[in-house]
Amino acid sequence: MSAATAAENRAPVTSGEGHAPDHRTQPYVVLFILGLVANMLSSHSHRLGIPLSPDRILIPLAIVLFLMDKRRARVRWGAVSALMAAFVVWTLVSMIWHGNVLSSSPLFALLDRTVMPFLMFLLGPVIFRDTHSRDLLLKALTVVGLYLGLTAILEQWAPQFVFPQYIVDPNVGIHFGRPRGPFASAEAMAMALAVCAGAALLLKSRNLPRWSVLSLVVSLLCFFGVVLTTTRSVWVGVFAGVIVALVLSPALRRWIPAMAAGAVVGFIGVVLYLPSLWDNILERSTTSGPIFDRLSSNAAALRVLEDLPLTGIGWRRFYPHGSEWARQSDSFPLNNAVIEVHNVILSRAVELGLPAVIVFILIIVLGPVRSALPAPPVAGQLDLAGWRVLSGYVVAVWLVAGMFGPLSPPFPNYSVWLIAGVASFALLHRPVEGSDAHRVARRPGAHRPSDPARLP
Template structure:
């Protein structure tokens, strides 16, 4: 196989799929990355002047071009695909039988909470099939973290005039005004995304050199600050657990854990002392009980629904419409809010689509991204290892919000499934015919493709 070299990319003895990028990354990769960026504004694109979300157009374009590319690999058959398809049909039938399938909010919920995440899982290993593309994804997450981190600082500390888009500063748009909400107009997805950007930036900082190493350092600092300023306990818990688990698995990080923890405590202390307006909200978030009452009330209502209608539930997306019928005043805590969803994703699925729907959802997670945490564990010397670490972080940022909120947020959910697919690439993708003929093994490092300022990753 020939070697190709230009001013920015060196290709040495590459498998054919790595050589595909020698003369440029396919357009569908750029479109897909663009869809992730614009996905931050999902639901609020009208405030940017778009009649329809650009992320949806870019995503559709990326999928279309991917399907037209004759070099694209094919997925192996996996039982989880059947379960995913059955779950989509089951949920759609649930919505149809209750006459809500054509309601805009319910239809978009089905698309964003189930269908698109499953597509992300399948598309991840196909779109990000080369090391160069996977580095591009990490860089995109790093830049997203920088934007969200800066926006969080401008939201909470100021100057507010620098917050963009301006709808972020409108208390009548979104929820939980007063926290760092970012373009999501909600603190939890903002923190979840910045948390993933924090780990992506950390990988880039340790693996790259030159200008991108400095950019990654900025990403680490701003993403870390943003996860604090979002004032969301599920995000804080996910960050701590992900750091401890990864620290346990990676000796280099384990040795630095005391310093990292001390730095985190120091940053929080500095914010409390240097930014008085933050002190009270930060302390309030540590001690707030009303949101715990909300979770207890909605979860108890969800359990009553499951007991009353265990097979079919009350219908997809209908809890907000009729869930108050199952709210009861408890003896030990008050009813503070009834116009919210069930604050546990798994219980929410059971209440709305019945136990079969919840079981299929759990199986999709268990046989999808979660499976690749425990099978085919990569060697520490392989590129897959850093993506396996990213999947650990993504799982934390997905699991803890899922256990304590409805977790309806498109971007962080999509990233969890996308990263799961990337990690499972070796088990999910059939080798290409030209690679089989050449007897080319799956590469174990990203040394195959390196830019002028990139190290191995």
């Protein structure tokens, strides 16, 4: 347990506004969390007899209730929000120009890959503005991790017990034969498990009654689930995320020997007692077909950029129209004429052009990446130090996985950007007028250039 965590356990919990402790949970906090959890069923809720995914109702309702709350916290608008708005406007103009602004697939892609992640980042610190609500979010992600971890194991060894059953239907989704969870996608499953593992470990450090043991078990279960998905990009992402977390938190470094020992024991256990899993890992690790597909689609995307560097091919038009730029390489086979670009940055560039991708990169750097950087403590918000470490971990996983995959399912994107937003409390949260924090901020000289409460 870090010194910051120990100090927080001895200190009273406040709202961050100078008010007395308040453990009441606002309805919009609960609805927002329920919407995030329900988002796991996005694109597949109709298979359960639900025509519209519940998150499409719960999250907007939570936002409306939040805006109706007269005592709600305010967002400190600045460069990041302006860049986000500019990127969304650019995308809409691209859709209008190419005539697909009224098509459902591009619209939902804009919502799930751009608008909602941006809103998650901006609303995270003001909806989850106190320690109590942030702990509630960690508990929800831990419970989700428990479900996903158990589902990954059941998919592998007892598929008849998996719920919902569409998960084990070979005609639904992609990556059948690997743990896919309610996303029906092994990549999304691996990303979600990685995020929940980090959230569970942060909850473990909170030393909350009845949650300490469960959160540790869930974290181990989730990491094992990541291995079961045999998703190489997320494997590398988790490794990078752990390194980032160790760099950001000196208190974690004393656990390096235990982590190394656990990894060795886990490796030996898989080789000796789960030979079929080890065979799957070896087979997946040496499979070259997906690599060739990525190389082919990336090469086609680069040809599009050569021809259309300023505007790109248009939002959500590379698949299937990018096939016109596909070529047979002398170095590897062309198995598919074109697939979705398996690189988030390159995907934005080929669809929207180089100016737009520069804005997108700035958003990532000034938003999620910056959220993990150390910042001076905020009164009554000592748990934010742990959130910044968690943000560094999940953002690293997301960035690495995003170099090798499209990251199209919404839940991993939502959760990563939400965690980064919560960790950006000092950057995005504006004190409520009349509060103690607001009076401090109004004092002459309170906003120095190094003040973390100001956006760049």
